[in-house]
Amino acid sequence: MQGTPPLREGVGASTVRLPPGAWRSVLDFLVQHFADVGEANWRSRFARGLVLNEQGRPLTPDAPYVVGARLHYYRELPPEPVIPFTAKILFQDEQLLVADKPHFLPVLPSGRFVQETLLVRLKRELGLAELTPLHRIDRETAGLVLFSCQAATRGRYQALFAQRLVEKTYEAIAPMLPQLRLPYTHKSRMVEGEPFFRMREVVGEANSETRIELLERRGLCNLYRLLPVTGRKHQLRVHLAGLGAPILNDSMYPQLQEREADDYSRPLQLLARGLRFIDPLSGQLREFESERVLT
Structure with missing residues (x-):
């Protein structure tokens, strides 16, 4: 059963379907596939429950890599200018x-x-x-x-x-x-x-x-x-x-x-x-x- 991750600060999670490959863990895949993010950042996201399986449950860094599985993760949002007006x-x-x-x-x-x-x-x-x-x-x-x-x-x-x-x-x-x-x-x-x-x-x-x-x-x-x-x-x-x-x-x-x-x-x-x-x-x-x- 697949779950839809909840919104986090009004923003939904990103989703990727794991492609064929020889990675041992989900962390290994993420570090190589999103090299600009860096391993330390990914480990921090795992620790805060920001990387989820297709049922929407938090994963650990050593979670095994499963080809074809859907992976959800939340992006880190950099600080941005505050617009001082409301709708x-x-x-x-x-x-x-x-x-x-x-x-x-x-x-x-x-x-x-x-x-x-x-x-x-x-x-x-x-x-x-x-x-x-x-x-x-x-x-x-x-x-x-x-x-x-x-x-x-x-x-x-x-x-x-x-x-x-x-x-x-x-x-x-x-x-x-x-x-x-x-x-x-x-x-x-x-x-x-x-x-x-x-x-x-x-x-x-x-x-x-x-x-x-x-x-x-x-x-x-x-x-x-x-x-x-x-x-x-x-x-x-x-x-x-x-x-x-x-x-x-x-x-x-x-x-x-x-x-x-x-x-x-x-x-x-x-x-x-x-x-x-x-x-x-x-x-x-x-x-x-x-x-x-x-x-």
């Missing part, structure tokens, strides 16, 4: 969870952030091992993120995004667009730029589309409502920057600005305001709205 759960039932994310908090573990991500924080707080975001927003963007709570029904909700059946509404503060008559629909072809994590617009058949509406004037800037039809990476930031109105405090568009650390006094003025869709299980209309405000 708020706006809705939760058996299938879905809606979180209202602050600026600067990543949705998923990546790079230097694992514990300080929305997903891991929620798993740690709620103990929901199957929690998975159905979409994502940039670390710099605040607002709504929709999560699936159960793997069994996740595909039904993922299909809504794939089929563009989720109406997403954003707000942004950016310079005026006197050359445009609003509302305006911007379409362009977006491709990967330089460096690899940036996007850019090029000549060609459009693969991105955003409707731009004016909500109110704010001095030399406007508060815009943005309705993305497509969901390209950084789409709203690229579209407004391409039109000559980059979103306030955008450190990536139109030009990349190198920063050693986050400036919490200058959050990107982009908010995932609303989500609206028909629930594929109940047939009911679901509507959610962020409680955050751009200032």
Whole structure:
């Protein structure tokens, strides 16, 4: 009987199936297979019960090597910068969870952030091992993120995004667009730029589309409502920057600005305001709205 190891600080165990080989013990395999970790570190993990068999029980360093067996182990998480802002759960039932994310908090573990991500924080707080975001927003963007709570029904909700059946509404503060008559629909072809994590617009058949509406004037800037039809990476930031109105405090568009650390006094003025869709299980209309405000 196989067991699923519990979450540890909101993070699940890694799993490896032991390949053919002549190792005498599990420790011998780990030391050779993960040479960068080092024997002392592996022995420490064994001593703390962080290496488990496929039933989820702690192993000792001299546990015999069994080809084909599944092995679970927990990674050591290095210290990471603490994000001094918290998300708020706006809705939760058996299938879905809606979180209202602050600026600067990543949705998923990546790079230097694992514990300080929305997903891991929620798993740690709620103990929901199957929690998975159905979409994502940039670390710099605040607002709504929709999560699936159960793997069994996740595909039904993922299909809504794939089929563009989720109406997403954003707000942004950016310079005026006197050359445009609003509302305006911007379409362009977006491709990967330089460096690899940036996007850019090029000549060609459009693969991105955003409707731009004016909500109110704010001095030399406007508060815009943005309705993305497509969901390209950084789409709203690229579209407004391409039109000559980059979103306030955008450190990536139109030009990349190198920063050693986050400036919490200058959050990107982009908010995932609303989500609206028909629930594929109940047939009911679901509507959610962020409680955050751009200032």
